[in-house]
Amino acid sequence: MSATSVTSAPEDIIVSKKLGFGFWLCVTWVGLMAFIAIFASALPLKSPTANFLDSARGRPPYAPSWSHWFGTDKDARDVFSRSMYGARISLTVGFAAITAGFLIGGTLGVISGYYKGWIDRISSFGFIVLLSFPSLVLAILLTSLIDRNLLTVSMVLGLLSIAPVGRLARAATLQYADREFVLAARQIGATNRRIIIKEILPNVAIPMSSLALLGMAVAVVAEGGLAFLGFSVQKGITWGGLIQLGSDASKTLQDAPWIAFFPILMLFLTVLSLNFAGDRLRTFFDVKETTL
């Protein structure tokens, strides 16, 4: 009934098919963070590792001040520049992880969705196996067994994102695998590889890509969790680690809450932005809600 389809959900009256201001705001924030992450060392930031001790006056005040905007931590280090540098590992890992997840999981998903049969059965089972660990448990388990550097941690989180991404890709592929244009392509004797690349991928890519941001948010949070528990990149400054350092002892948290709260703020804003932007994209391409 086309008439009633006009009496659409109040939702649609709110969500106009525009990305909207909020989206761009979020993208800007993430962009800013990325910029800082990349060029931190080039920016006029205090050294994030230096202990700002003064043999005469001892350590600088904990509380935020002109010289240390976010205050200083227990070790007289500048919380502001640490929060900035924190973006590095957090975002890098987040990005690398989701990229790896999409490359591996995406490929697996598309292939198994397209060829079906035993490939599908095996990979799908693999996905379920991965999914039957609570992800944080699996992450801790793996990171505890490896030498934790930027690459390995990213890979572990990437591994975790394989299953959800793979499932999505597979589902998306299944929708198209038997569509007319694919069958047509087969008729004219196009190779499977060609069909996948020319016909399937473009269709699958769009909905998937809209989930990349959401995925990255998840990865960033996961990294934070690992760092908070002490399982992330060693010797690295990461938001999760900063938060732990600021909250480990009740005394610190009580007397100098900002040590933990500024990193929390950064992390929160970043995750929020990623989520929001991702959500907007999702509704924009209107992809179904997922359990990514």
Next chain:
Amino acid sequence: MKIYGQSSRRTRRILGVTLVSLLSFAAACGGGSSSDETSAPTETEAPTDSGAPATDAPAEETPVAGGTLRVGLEADVDGLNPTASALAVAGLTMASAVFDPLFTFDVDGNAVPYLAESIEPSADFMVWTMTLRAGVVFHDGTPLTTDAVIKQFEITRNDPLVGLAVKPYYPETDAVVKIDDLTMEFHPLDASQYFPTALTAQLGYIASPTWLDALAADPTLEQAPVGTGPFQFDSRTEDSVTRFVRNDNWWGTDIIGPTYLDAIEFFPVPDPDTRTEMIQNGELDLLHTTDTNQFQTYRDDPKLTTSIDENGEEYFLMINTAKAPFDDIRVRQALALATDRQGYYDLFNAGEGIMADQMFTPDSQYFNPDVKQDGNDPAAAAALVAEYCGENPVDADGKAQCTDGKVNMEYQWSGPSVIATRIADFYNENWKASFNVTFDEQNQQMHIQEAALGVYNVVGWRQFGAENPGDDRVWLECRNIGGISLNWPRYCDEARDALIKEIANPASPDERVGLIQELVQNLHDSYAYIFMTHSSWAIVNTDKVQGNCDRKSPDGNALVCSTNGRMYFQSTWLSS
């Protein structure tokens, strides 16, 4: 009640401590889980080996029996088996309630007889004849005899770890010889006037032979110790609570005095903040800590009495001198010079305690004023490193020791521990100008293992602070270098060994002081240790805890109320 701290780690890690405690003093080494290893003494008033009296109990108050004392400890132990368990401060504290030592320290720091009735050295101090107290029975009714002591000695000596600190000092056979049921002879390899101090801790805590036999069959009995002590085992849940009750037919009741407490409950609470909160909430009556960050809190709390036992261990960086690049003294020196000791003190001691230049505090009679720990001089460090790297040295396997003009090294600590990691970051900041520092965070066991096996460059460590400096020898002598070394830095110096021999057996007390100061100099010159701070123990109790400094020996000597954080309970009582 059971209280939990996060990650209550077993103290199996504390191999060092096991051996240390054998030699009558406790030291927690290798970065504990709390910030304990970063502390240093704070009180600068007159030193008392006994520590300040825990309470100023008004004279008119007379002790009352009864009540349960709840004690917060920094950790739990694997077991309470003096022959095999790693008894760190926490373990020794619990042990001191169920076991009685053969000897114990009086307020002047002399080892006086306790379970032993007397001991007599031969003229050359090579044979010591000890007589046990008669009529002492263990909690299981077994009588205390020479055989019991000898059995325990032999079991201990053959323990792969604990034995390490015993083996080198006794002959293979006839180390201990039975004379009669209460008399025996010790035959140490070296003469020492101070031999009895070796019997004041783990080696001196005598367990029931019946129980030791049973242990062989069922190791789980480790959890239920049987000794002669004023308290006997009641129940124990690992990492949660250990409960002892008064031993009503304790041998000492008539000789020494009554035991007042009905029971003691020990709660391992690794997190110092939690321990503090608990005593403030009245969930604990007594605790010990080395976390200087807490000291002020305690002083500010009127309901709490704090006594600081500042004759604690020293915290220092320990260097493996047997392994490149630190087999070269210039590199060790450079590391010392690169280290910002002042900065460390400012950051990690919360304005408490004092920096250490050597193993003695300035107010110790053995303090050597000429020995200053070098540090805070990056330039000099850079120069030495440049010189060393100029020779582009390689290790045994031909691996280069320098990369782009910096020495490659590994700093190892035991984790996970926020504070330990902070310290690692701090050192890295100090050293990175002249060293390429790799971090090696190990879990506790691995940390100790690598230290013991000498597969490390530099580690943070806590040690020394012996009641009797002669007893620090086990860390220093060449004979303690081996597959597993107690001479962790694997630094062998015949001259030093000779010196130690002399210290054990000086012609006169004053000469001894001189010799020990010489040893201090020798230690400094070896650059095997970079001394950072003197740690100190705070014993904190609520105002209802009384009398824990009223301990006496059977012969009536006043005894210390704590030894490096290790507490005693025989004379303690609770005012209502």
Next chain:
Amino acid sequence: MSQTELVRSELEPLIETIDVKTHFKTPRGIARAVDGVSITIRRGQSLGVVGESGSGKTVLSRSIMGLLPRNGVIREGSVRYQGQEISNRSDKEMQSIWGREMAMIFQDPMTSLNPVMKIGKQITESLRKNLSMSSSEAMAVAERLMHDVRIPEPARRLNQYPHELSGGMRQRVMIAIAMACGPNMLFADEPTTALDVTVQAQILELLSEQKRERNMSLLLVTHNLGVVAGYTDEIAVMYGGKVVEKAPTKTLFADTKMPYTEALLRSIPRLDQPSHSRLSTIPGRPPDIVHPPRGCHFAPRCAYVRDLCLNEEPELQQAASPDHTFACFYPVGSPEYLERRVELTRKGELVASEGSN
């Protein structure tokens, strides 16, 4: 009631709408789904509302019943039920009318029954709510209703879920639900479109029979003139949200005025055609209700269009026979109409369009 009363109640309108407008706010702009419709339905009388998809017929029926969402909708004009204004009533107030006074049957029995609720409950709940029956009474009534709408072994059916019933069955269930509280006014919104031809007739039979028995008024919404032909007293043809011709059924068929109605008549599907064939035979597409064309909305598709049609919008005018109105400048039978018809026949276009049905 006495003869005269009966007559009066027969004559007095049960439902009366005056210039009802229902507009929707959409991202594209204001959609004039219903744009000034006035109709009256007397007790026991049945009105067929006919038009293509998008003509606004469904929205009209829902506007009358007040079922449309509050926000994003602009409603104007007046709706009277038994003389009282109901267009301004809140959902809460309408609850007393819904079910016992007015009921509605929807197009698709597949989606219109709650998939996770037993048939019995779906029928009885309105009985219990509106007539405050006990569950046992309600069940008895429900069973009778099921029987009335000719559902075999009703007792068993009551305990089944919709997915266990055939499409026709479900439509009958929906009728039973609608009938439950004996409403005076029944809205049937394309009640047969989703069903196959054989069942269609049965359902319509059932509807008119129930109408007769209960002396209900019926508003039958459909796109298929063929359907309403046999079952309604009066027909209103809607186009682009407006009523373009309204007349008693016989008159409409006998004396069609509006070329659009004529086109509809031509396109009545035959039994041999699939039931859901839409009015594909009228060239062009329904008007854009957001940006309607100037002049007569039908003009762009009208074979007899002239300049006037494109510039001015025709008002509803009275036809020769009473209560027959239509909105067209050059109605069927007018000289201009005939003239154009001759041209078309010559060109052969008309033949084509005729040949298609």
Next chain:
Amino acid sequence: MRYYVQRVALAILLLLAVSMLTFGALNILGDPLFNILGPVAGDVNNPDSIKMIALAKKEFSLDRSLPVRYFIWLSDFVRGDFGVTFSSTGQPPVSGVVSERLPRTISLVFLAQMFAVVVSIPWAIIAAARAGKISDRISTINAFFLVAMPNFAIAVILKFVFSLKLGWTPITYVADDPLRSRLFQLLLPALTIGLPVAAVYQRLLRSDLITTLQQDFILLARTKGLSKTRILFVHALRPSLFSFITVVGLNTGALIGGSIVAETVFRIPGIGSTLVESIFRNDFPVVLAIVMIVASGFVVINLLVDFAYTLIDPRVRR
């Protein structure tokens, strides 16, 4: 029936795979010996040490091949014997550790799940009923914020506000306090992991409800003159619960993960914190047992969810 059998079989297959992975990873990548022997394990030139190493290997059957060890472990595990912790005395038995601590984690996760469900359902219904109104938008934004707040951050904030500033809740967990106060001590931890999940549930259920509310059968229900509440609860809710239930099942995983964080921050000796400790102690039997238990719990819950489906949706009854 066949369906149930299939699902159970799959679940078992899954757990086998999971156990193999975990067991393999732990045994290949870690060396348990030194947990048992301490330094002796590395003292490979000393005959005594070598003897002890051999003994220990035998006792903990570390001298067997990996598959053999796996089957030994598995057969014990299914019998409820989770092996012994790697320590010189081989004490305490893992099953002891687990059985002491598992209940705390379960009650924590359960509390959190209860909280999340109990809060999210009415929240979602109200929001859906007012969809598009200001109140709904605000609640949507709140949900969004909560979702974006990592649980460890929430933990820190809650601890700061309620334990430290207001002092309402204790920061220590007292294991043999009366149940009531123990539950009270579990409050913040439960909130920590429950809040974000509640938000996730609310967002999902809300959008599903809104979709349902546009269904014809809701319109029909309205034409019956039913009250708005009845329509929401009786007609709209149940058909909207399908994906909700799945997500509730899936999120149990998130909750278990969260419990690791919560137990660490609020010092609750559950299996979450124990897992972390044991990993740092290289105490593989404990790690293995905990991972297996957690995974099993997770798999079983999702199995139950599948079955719950068949209960609330008559159409998928088999």
